[in-house]
Amino acid sequence: MDSTPTCDDIILYYKKLVIVLDNDKNVYVIVIFFNESAKVTGGCYKIMRIESLSIEIFTIFGKNQFNFSNGLNIVIGENDTGKSHLLRLLYSLIESNNLVAQQKADNNSYLLQKSLPQKLIDIFKPEKLAHLIKNGQNKSHINIDFSEYNIPFNFTQKTKIQVNIDKNKVPARLIKQDSLFIPTKEMLSFYDGFMSLYLTRQLPFDEIYYHLAKTLGLLVLKDISSPEKQILKSLETLLNGKLLLPQNGNKLEISLVAEGMRKIGTLSHLIANGSLNKNTILFWDEPESNLNPKLIRKLAKVLVDLSSIGVQIFINTHSLFLIKEFEILREINTQIKYFSLGIEVENNLRVSQSEDIEGLDDLVILDENLDQSDRFMKKIN
Amino acid sequence: MQIIEGKLIFDFDCEAIKFDDSTFYRKHFSKMTNEIKAVDILAVNQKIGYLIEIKDYTDPNTKILTMNELIEAIINKVISTLAAILPMKINVNNSVGERKIAKYFLIANKIKVIVHIELPPSRRTLKQSNWDLSNLQIQLRRRLRAIDAKGNH
Numbered sequence: 001m002d003s004t005p006t007c008d009d010i011i012l013y014y015k016k017l018v019i020v021l022d023n024d025k026n027v028y029v030i031v032i033f034f035n036e037s038a039k040v041t042g043g044c045y046k047i048m049r050i051e052s053l054s055i056e057i058f059t060i061f062g063k064n065q066f067n068f069s070n071g072l073n074i075v076i077g078e079n080d081t082g083k084s085h086l087l088r089l090l091y092s093l094i095e096s097n098n099l100v101a102q103q104k105a106d107n108n109s110y111l112l113q114k115s116l117p118q119k120l121i122d123i124f125k126p127e128k129l130a131h132l133i134k135n136g137q138n139k140s141h142i143n144i145d146f147s148e149y150n151i152p153f154n155f156t157q158k159t160k161i162q163v164n165i166d167k168n169k170v171p172a173r174l175i176k177q178d179s180l181f182i183p184t185k186e187m188l189s190f191y192d193g194f195m196s197l198y199l200t201r202q203l204p205f206d207e208i209y210y211h212l213a214k215t216l217g218l219l220v221l222k223d224i225s226s227p228e229k230q231i232l233k234s235l236e237t238l239l240n241g242k243l244l245l246p247q248n249g250n251k252l253e254i255s256l257v258a259e260g261m262r263k264i265g266t267l268s269h270l271i272a273n274g275s276l277n278k279n280t281i282l283f284w285d286e287p288e289s290n291l292n293p294k295l296i297r298k299l300a301k302v303l304v305d306l307s308s309i310g311v312q313i314f315i316n317t318h319s320l321f322l323i324k325e326f327e328i329l330r331e332i333n334t335q336i337k338y339f340s341l342g343i344e345v346e347n348n349l350r351v352s353q354s355e356d357i358e359g360l361d362d363l364v365i366l367d368e369n370l371d372q373s374d375r376f377m378k379k380i381n
Numbered sequence: 382m383q384i385i386e387g388k389l390i391f392d393f394d395c396e397a398i399k400f401d402d403s404t405f406y407r408k409h410f411s412k413m414t415n416e417i418k419a420v421d422i423l424a425v426n427q428k429i430g431y432l433i434e435i436k437d438y439t440d441p442n443t444k445i446l447t448m449n450e451l452i453e454a455i456i457n458k459v460i461s462t463l464a465a466i467l468p469m470k471i472n473v474n475n476s477v478g479e480r481k482i483a484k485y486f487l488i489a490n491k492i493k494v495i496v497h498i499e500l501p502p503s504r505r506t507l508k509q510s511n512w513d514l515s516n517l518q519i520q521l522r523r524r525l526r527a528i529d530a531k532g533n534h
Contacts, residue, residue, distance in 0.1 A: 324515060356531060358522035366519055373511050374447035380508055 047279045048146040048177040049312050050090060056141040057134045059085045059124075060343075064351045071307040071335025073314045074323065078364050081341035082349060083316040085124075087181070087283045090314060091208065092119040093144045094179045094281065097151065101174035109170040113162040116153055122207035130157045148175055179281040180215065180270060181208045184289050188262045188269070191216040220272040227278060227309040228271050231302060235268040238298055260291040267302065278310035288319040300325035304334060320365045323357060340364075386421050386435045387443075389499065395426035396482050400462060405473050410465045418454065419462045423482055430489035432459050437499040448513075452520055459494055459528060494529045496521065 049070050055061040060082040075083045096115040100108055117129050126132055133140045133155070143152040149171040155163040187194070191213035197203060198210045224232065239261065270276040287303070288296050300322055307313050317323065326336060340352045342362035352361035382393045391397075400406060400423040411417045422433035434455050437443055446454060470483035500512060522529070 320516075357519060358526055358531070360523065363519075363523060366516060366523075369513070369516050370448045370452070370520060373513065373516070374449050376511050377445075377447050 046148060046175045047310075048148050048175055050094075050144065050281065051147055052145040053086075053090060053093075054141075054143045054145075055089070056139075057137045058089070058140045058142060059132055059134060060349055061085070061134065062348045064349060066339060066351065067337075067353065068312075068314075069335045069337035069355070070312055071337075072303060072326065073312075073337050073339065074326065075314070075316045075339045075341065076318075076323070076360070076363065076365060077341030078343075081343055083341055084285055086339075086341075087285060087314050087316060088123050088208070089120075089142070090144070091179060091181045091283050092116075092123045093142070093151065094177055095119045095123070095207075095211075097146075097174055098176045098179075101176040106172075108172065108174055109165050109167040112151065112153070112170060113165050116163045116165075117155065117159065117161055119207075125206050129155060129159055129163075133157060146175075146177070177281060178275075178277075178279060179283065180212070180276055181283040182212065182263075182266060182270075182285065182287070183208050184285045185209070186259055186262045186266065186290065187212050187216060188266050215273075215275045216266070216269060218273040218275060220269070221274045224272065224274060225277070228276075231305050231309070232268060232271045234298075234305070235264060235271065235302060238264050238295070239268060260295050263287070263290060264295065264299070276306075276311070281312045282306065282314070284313070284315045286316055286318065288317055288322045293321055296322050297325050300329060304329045307335065308333075318365060320369055323365075327357060384422055387437050387440055389435060389437055389497075391422065391433075391435075393424055393426075395424055396485055397422055397424035397431075398478060398482050400465075403469075403479050404476055405469050405479050406465060409472075410468065416457070417461045418458045419465065420455075420458045423462065423466075423486065425482060425485040425489060428489050429491045429493055430486040431493050431495055432462055433495045433497065434458060435497045435499075439499050439501055448517060448520075452517065452524065455494075455496060455521060456524055459525060463492075463528070492528050492530075494521070494525050 050068050052068060053066045054064070055066075056063045060080070066086070075086055077083050093116070096112060096119040099115040099119070100111040103111060105111060120126075120132060121129060124132060136157075139154055139156045141152070141154040143150055150169070151165075152169055153163045153165045187209060194205075194213045195210065195217065198205065198213070267276070276282060284303075287299055291299060296319065303313060303315070304326065323338075330336060336355060338354050338357055338360055340360040340362040342350045342352075342364065344350050350362065352359075354360050357363070382395075382397050384391045384393065384397060384399050386399070399421065401419040401421055406419050411419070420432045420434045422431070422435070424431040424433060436451070438445070466483050466486050469479055470487055473480045473483070496517075498514060498517075500509075500514075503509065
């Protein structure tokens with residue numbers, strides 16, 4: 001073959017057999033040994049990870065930089081310090097990227113200019129985009145650094161449907177990166193009717209819920225690869241059996257009625273239907289909510305296991321118990337990074353980031369635990 | 382070397398002194414202000430300087446501090462002890478042992494703070510669960526990381 005085929009030249013695949021067209025329309029049949037982790041969906045599949053994010057003048061953020069781990073990223077802070085905003089922003093940016101990547105068009109920068117504000121509005125639900133700019137200031141700058149490329153953009157008070165992007169900085173080809181966002185509210189019990197309701201009615205739910213409902217609606221795979229299968233088995237042990245969703249006449253098992261178990265069930269079903277696999281980026285807002293300490297312990301193990309097979313994970317938490325479980329499970333090659341968000345006197349957000357929990361400047365959940373211990377001791381003595 | 386602290390006996394196979402009982406500390410250094418307190422034991426082993434504080438809560442005479450009081454007390458003792466080591470090396474003339482350990486401590490390339498806590502036998506009560514030593518450990522590691530550092534700053 002004179003010319004090397006590009007990823008886009010791949011038009012058909014069957015196991016290890018690939019038919020390729022080169023630029024002169026010659027047909028070649030090639031045997032390709034795919035890496036086990038590669039997922040071929042009619043084109044080239046690359047896995048991206050989020051390496052860093054810089055934010056200026058966005059919601060509560062002043063000027064902050066986050067450098068993420070490829071493993072488990074844990075965001076800690078009091079209420080109203082922007083923890084959920086951080087996860088939602090990252091998810092909005094990936095979803096905008098995916099929306100454009102799927103179109104495989106030549107005008108990526110133009111498409112991003114429109115998809116970014118659309119996703120920010122769908123996910124943050126402000127009345128208008130300018131409301132996302134901090135304290136009525138004029139301009140917000142954001143730059144997300146994926147492992148393959150970065151997307152820098154800004155928007156102003158006057159921005160309505162298009163953000164500003166430097167065309168020279170947008171790559172010619174964007175890569176679709178699978179991601180999942182699990183919000184705090186459990187959805188397993190109502191996702192079935194939710195999709196049609198979301199599309200036809202005004203609901204106080206953002207697009208994250210719609211995305212999750214769509215994903216939960218996918219049927220389970222006949223077979224899943226081995227590392228995910230192990231994790232699925234451990235979840236099914238917790239659930240005392242396989243999860244049967246109310247599809248094809250099946251009914252939800254009674255043991256799943258408890259809210260905490262439904263969260264475990266959600267995770268189990270997302271792995272079983274292939275939506276959560278080693279290539280995914282997972283966002284989970286307060287995974288510990290509604291779980292008793294016994295289940296939090298199991299959940300920590302599942303999250304560490306997922307990160308060890310390659311899933312990049314972002315969670316928010318208020319649970320010192322969960323953090324200590326991560327530290328108990330930590331091994332030399334476990335990639336964990338903590339981000340602590342705190343408000344300074346002049347309403348500026350202070351971000352401290354560290355691979356060790358002891359390296360954080362703010363750790364309010366520990367301070368509160370110690371204060372409670374003091375108050376308790378004074379009361380009983 | 383054996384050091385006795387209340388009802389507890391500690392064996393060291395390196396240089397160690399009962400610091401808060403040292404002549405220099407008791408007769409001179411601690412006299413400067415009332416706020417000065419010191420850790421119980423100072424030890425040096427293979428160029429690591431150890432500041433060791435011992436709390437024996439099995440002893441009914443031990444004053445019960447709250448978690449935050451204990452954390453503040455330990456931090457204060459660590460700082461005061463470190464401040465005493467250089468003058469101990471320079472100014473002590475009548476105790477070879479005190480001068481020697483101060484000299485060894487000053488050429489150490491790492492400092493470790495050790496807190497040894499003896500608790501009564503474990504009972505799963507709400508009162509005992511209040512003594513969460515992992516919380517104490519995390520907070521002390523955070524607060525003392527300028528002294529007992531995992532890496533270079």
